[in-house]
Amino acid sequence: MLSVEDARTRILSALSPVGEEVVALSAAAGRVLSAPVIARRTQPPADFSAMDGYAVRSTECAVLPASLTVIGESRAGLGYDKAVEPGQAVRIFTGAPLPEGADAVVIQENTEKKTDQSVQVLHKVAMGDHIRRAGIDFNEGDRVLEAGTGLEPRHIALAAAANVPWLSVVRKPRIALLSTGDELVRPGEPLGRDGIIDAVGPALSAMIRARGGVVHSLDIAKDRHEALKAAANAAKGCDMLVTIGGASVGDYDLVRDAFGKEGLALDFWKIAMRPGKPMIFGRLGATAMLGLPGNPVSALVCALLFMGPAIDRLSGRSPRMPLRLPAILGAALPENGPREAYLRASLEAGNNGLCATPFPQQDSSILSGFANADALIIRPPFAPKSQAGDKAEALLLDASIGS
Numbered sequence: 001m002l003s004v005e006d007a008r009t010r011i012l013s014a015l016s017p018v019g020e021e022v023v024a025l026s027a028a029a030g031r032v033l034s035a036p037v038i039a040r041r042t043q044p045p046a047d048f049s050a051m052d053g054y055a056v057r058s059t060e061c062a063v064l065p066a067s068l069t070v071i072g073e074s075r076a077g078l079g080y081d082k083a084v085e086p087g088q089a090v091r092i093f094t095g096a097p098l099p100e101g102a103d104a105v106v107i108q109e110n111t112e113k114k115t116d117q118s119v120q121v122l123h124k125v126a127m128g129d130h131i132r133r134a135g136i137d138f139n140e141g142d143r144v145l146e147a148g149t150g151l152e153p154r155h156i157a158l159a160a161a162a163n164v165p166w167l168s169v170v171r172k173p174r175i176a177l178l179s180t181g182d183e184l185v186r187p188g189e190p191l192g193r194d195g196i197i198d199a200v201g202p203a204l205s206a207m208i209r210a211r212g213g214v215v216h217s218l219d220i221a222k223d224r225h226e227a228l229k230a231a232a233n234a235a236k237g238c239d240m241l242v243t244i245g246g247a248s249v250g251d252y253d254l255v256r257d258a259f260g261k262e263g264l265a266l267d268f269w270k271i272a273m274r275p276g277k278p279m280i281f282g283r284l285g286a287t288a289m290l291g292l293p294g295n296p297v298s299a300l301v302c303a304l305l306f307m308g309p310a311i312d313r314l315s316g317r318s319p320r321m322p323l324r325l326p327a328i329l330g331a332a333l334p335e336n337g338p339r340e341a342y343l344r345a346s347l348e349a350g351n352n353g354l355c356a357t358p359f360p361q362q363d364s365s366i367l368s369g370f371a372n373a374d375a376l377i378i379r380p381p382f383a384p385k386s387q388a389g390d391k392a393e394a395l396l397l398d399a400s401i402g403s
């Protein structure tokens with residue numbers, strides 16, 4: 001069986017970013033740049049004042065107090081267009097261009113205004129004080145953002161400041177999503193005695209959207225070849241098809257077989273991990289296919305470790321993984337079997353760092369445990385018995401830990 005690491009490498013190397021499109025800056029948040037952003041102006045475009053005060057010639061202020069004649073005003077968006085001569089100063093405000101001849105700004109708290117036309121400088125002034133030099137942020141022609149950047153509001157601010165109103169971004173990957181199983185119904189729909197609610201489909205829809213993909217919902221397919229054939233057809237034109245369930249060896253686990261008949265080029269089936277062993281990866285024509293196991297925790301853990309990074313790759317980003325941190329075990333664990341284990345655990349800040357306590361119940365059908373977990377403890381294949389207090393590694397499920 002493939003290791004988790006090898007499986008991820010195989011998946012990521014089989015995928016590449018989908019095409020690009022141009023979007024307005026106002027619609028670009030959350031998208032991924034497909035080309036660098038080149039500044040179309042210099043920022044600041046000239047030497048600017050960083051404070052409210054007076055633009056002066058610093059040598060005029062060598063002897064204090066220095067009395068200067070105020071000859072005009074420079075404010076943001078409307079500079080003073082004559083030079084400052086010896087004995088003169090210009091009233092200036094934050095973000096205003098420094099007038100010619102001036103080489104420093106003295107903040108107004110360090111002056112005393114005598115009249116509208118006269119000011120006394122009371123404190124020392126050095127050349128360059130409180131000046132933001134032209135181009136300290138960026139210059140016209142600079143590459144201010146690289147291709148592959150996931151656009152956060154701060155990147156939007158930078159592109160806007162660089163006067164770039166349109167951005168080339170990677171098209172949102174289209175992800176077809178199919179739950180399989182005769183027993184499944186959608187939440188809230190009429191339910192027979194042995195029915196099971198499709199819990200994984202809604203979770204994966206949310207995950208795909210949060211990751212920047214577009215969900216093409218294929219709903220729920222019955223465990224029949226014709227239903228899976230119809231789904232394979234409906235997924236055409238999508239960048240990836242994600243199926244849930246039917247990945248194992250039972251009489252009703254038809255996914256590999258049925259998609260095989262539709263031309264699935266299987267890359268691998270089965271990973272040495274727990275939960276998540278019977279995961280499928282391959283290609284159906286131009287569409288990548290990820291077949292997740294049906295047990296809900298298995299499906300969600302596989303989605304976290306493989307589907308998320310795969311969508312990142314399709315989106316042109318470097319694949320993101322949950323943060324992996326060293327932790328101390330909060331309870332003893334038995335020897336691990338041949339599969340890498342991902343144990344649902346709570347996480348607390350302890351005296352010796354993070355303390356990860358595995359939940360007693362680790363069955364891959366138990367959603368309540370997974371929903372309330374902070375982390376997954378990773379145990380390598382055949383890890384020996386461990387005691388509380390031993391070192392371990394944990395994957396954070398959320399960016400922050402509840403207190």
Ligand SMILES: Nc1nc2c(c(=O)[nH]1)N[C@H]1C(S)=C(S)[C@@H](COP(=O)(O)OP(=O)(O)OC[C@H]3O[C@@H](n4cnc5c(N)ncnc54)[C@H](O)[C@@H]3O)O[C@H]1N2
Pocket residue numbers: 179180181183184196197198199200201244245246247248249250253275276277278292293294295296298364
């Ligand atoms: N003889 C063997 N049996 C099993 C093996 C094996 O190696 N040999 N592997 C086990 C492992 S590990 C897993 S994981 C499961 C995976 O099975 P399938 O992918 O075929 O999943 P299903 O049989 O379709 O469903 C399993 C279980 O999960 C429920 N389910 C399915 N889809 C959903 C959904 N969308 N939302 C909520 N619950 C879902 C389904 O009702 C079943 O209870 O196979 C083991 N068996």
Ligand code: MOO
Pocket residue numbers: 273274275276277278293295298364
């Ligand atoms: O891999 Mo299964 O996911 O052990 O339940």
